[in-house]
Amino acid sequence: MIKIARRPVLLGAATVAFSALLTAMPASATTETSESSQGVHTDVSSPTKTFTTTGKDVPVGAWQDRGFHASKAYFTFDLRPYRGAVVGHAEAYATETAANDCAKPRATEMWVTDPATAPTWLRQPKERVKLPGPGAPAGCLSDRVEWDAAQAVSAALAAGAESVTFTLRMPDDRRFDPSYGRRVANRLQLHLDYNRPPSAPANLMVGHRPCGTDPVYTPDNPVQITGVVDDPDRSPVAAKVTIWPVDDPANRRELGPDSATTAPHHALFRLPADFVTDGRVYQWTMQGVDSVDSGLTGPASAPCSFIADRVAPSTGPVVTSTDYPNDGAPHGFVGVPGKFTIDAKGDQDVIGFATGNGYVPADRPGGVATVQYTPAEPFDAFRVWPVDRASNFGPGTHYGFSARSSKPGVRFDVVDVNAGEPVRLDFTPGAMPGVVEYVYNFGAAGDVVVPAGPDGAATVTVTPARPWASLTVSGRTREGWTSERWDGMVELGNGTPTVSSSTYPADRPGGGVGVPGDFTFTSTRPGVTGFVYTVDYGEAVPVLAQNGTATISLTPDKAGYHNIEVTSTNADGSASTPRRHVFIVNG
CATH class of the missing domain: 2.60.40.10 (Immunoglobulins)
Structure with a gap:
């Protein structure tokens, strides 16, 4: 809300009746602004001429200067920025610069005239309404002489006028009396206190779906509708909704206004559950309601229609594929796409299908769709669900199949x-x-x-x-x-040693209980100084190496499986990856 300091209007007794009328009008101002206009004037001494004043003031009334003169001044204001606005207060005021005789009372009048493009004394625009005033402090001259212009501006806006013209003049019985003549600065001020209605709501949605030319199908219960209401004055605004069944337009229901918030206002309404029936077409409109003046309502939005659909399809679709038939045998290859046909089998509630790759529409309600699917593993499955207009999912279909491995x-x-x-x-x-x-x-x-x-x-x-x-x-x-x-x-082998034994070879039976056997450790790792080995995960035993080789002797005391794990070591303490030698002792 913009606030500009405003001086009180000082009106004479002649304006009391109109002031009372203004008091009865609702105060709905949300914005205050001031406009100014430079004017033109006429002169009886040059009755066919329009005077554009280049000086600082214009004459009003009669005066003597190398002859006799009488003048009216005209000022025009552009009203296009205020179309649709409700005017709470409006004052037009002038600044007096000279008076011919301060002993004479101020008699200047202000009238609303027809549009004045190039007024002359002989071609004066018709004067329609005299404004209440003038109001000014006591004294000869005032820098703010005011007239109440609220009714005049409101009437012009209501008539669709793009501008309003005011004239400053003397009363008929004093217009040729030089003692009443005055001069005013050539800049008339118009102060407006106004409120514009909210704009037509936009971004209408049912649930999360935008409104369009066709009805929106929604699964919501209750149905949720939203819209955005803006206000050109950026003042708080609320919203209200009118909803009706298309087949029974007289059965209307009003919702709201909701709680006002600063514009733009994102309105949300949940419709009464007892009002909405599945399968029936409804229309609704939304309007903005000015929170400063609850009687000021903006234009309605375009109608939005919807159909509530809370019943999902009842049967799953049928899936077939010639590239990957589900006959138990592998077909194609993992990574090679194939075509899969989905058939709703005439279920008119189904308009498309949801798959693991997204949504695909059917060629017609209850029809078919063909999609491409790429198996990711040898035993894969294609999964699909039927979808209706309201995005309800029906029971899914699991189509399992086999693909040949394509692993390199x-x-x-x-x-x-x-x-x-x-x-x-x-x-x-x-x-x-x-x-x-x-x-x-x-x-x-x-x-x-x-x-x-x-x-x-x-x-x-x-x-x-x-x-x-x-x-x-x-x-x-x-x-x-x-x-x-x-x-x-x-x-990496990292110099992993090898283990060999003629008595107890790897992974084969040999020797026997109490039969000794030699085990040779060999490593090609540079700088090997020894080995560390364990027998059957027992205590680690070090052994020195010569030229990367060492030999030990073991005598098994039990038959069956045994193992030796060997690691080569270097002088710097580093070790290789271990090698495990599993052997079998004969019983």
């Missing part, structure tokens, strides 16, 4: 590789046809694309910074299809 082959040898040394990775396409490139990510360093050869294979070299690193590999075809992903770890 990955080979590498890291038995004798240490951190900081290169590792060769070999990629082959596996069962995936048409692989032209691979996308791999080693050590989570980011995806790298490498082309495949004519046979679909590719070889890359990487250098691990640590004894282990993650590795993912996918093949990609010319069509952009991506295979099933190989996902694993590359764990």
Whole structure:
């Protein structure tokens, strides 16, 4: 709300009746402003001429100056910014600059005239209404002589006028008496105290769906409607709603006004549950209500219509696919898309389907839709739900099927590789046809694309910074299809020792209880000075190495499975990845 200091209107006795009328009118001002207008004047001595004053003041009434003169002054104000406004108060005031005879009382009148484009004494615009006034402090001259212009401005706005013209003149019985003549500054002021109605609501929605030319289907219970009401004065505003069934427009219900908030006001109404019936078409409009003057209501919005639909489809759709039939046998490949047909089987309530990839419309209510789906694993499922106009979901359909694995082959040898040394990775396409490139990510360093050869294979070299690193590999075809992903770890041998025994070979029966056997540890890791081993997860035992080799002797006391775990060590205390040797003692 804008507030501008305003002096009280000083009106004479002749204005009492009109002032009483103003008192009875509702005060609804939310904005105050002042306009000013420079005027033109006429002169009886030049009856066909319009005078545009370039000086600081204009004459009103009669005066003597090289002859006899009599004048009227005209001032026009643009009302277009105030269209639709309700005027609470309006004062027009002038500043007097001279009086021919201060002994004579102030007799200046102000009238509303027809539009004055180029007035002359002989072609004067018709004077329609005399304004109450003048009001001014006692004294010869005043810098603020006021007339009440509220009724005049209100009438002009009500008539749709784009402007209003005021004339300053003397009464008929004094217009040719020089003793009453005066001069005023050539800038008439018009002070307005007004309130404009709220604008037509916008952004109308039913639930979360915008209103349009067709009815909005909504599953909500209660139905929720919203809109945004603005006010050109930015004052607090409320909203009210009128709703009716389309087939019974006389059965109207009014809701609101709701609680006012500062514009723009986001209004929300929940409609009475007993008023809304499923399947029936309703229309509603919203209007803004000025909170300063509850009688000032803005224009109604365009009608918005809706249909409540709280019943979901009752049956799930039928899914078929020639690319991936659900016959128990694998088809296609993981990563290669196939077409799936969804059929609502004539259920007119169904207009589309929800899948794991989003929503797809049916070709008609109760009709079919064809979608593309890419299996992500060998045993996959395509899931779909029927959807009606109100976005209600019906029972889902689970269509399970099998796809051939498309995981690439990955080979590498890291038995004798240490951190900081290169590792060769070999990629082959596996069962995936048409692989032209691979996308791999080693050590989570980011995806790298490498082309495949004519046979679909590719070889890359990487250098691990640590004894282990993650590795993912996918093949990609010319069509952009991506295979099933190989996902694993590359764990470096890091000088992992080997273990050999002629009496107790790995993973085979040998020797016997009480039969001694030699075990030889060998490591190619540079700088190996010894080994640390454990038998059946027992106490760690160190042994010195010579040229990367050491031999120990063990005599088993029990038959069955046993194991030796060996780690090579360096003089700096570093150790290799352990090696486990499992052997079987004959019983």
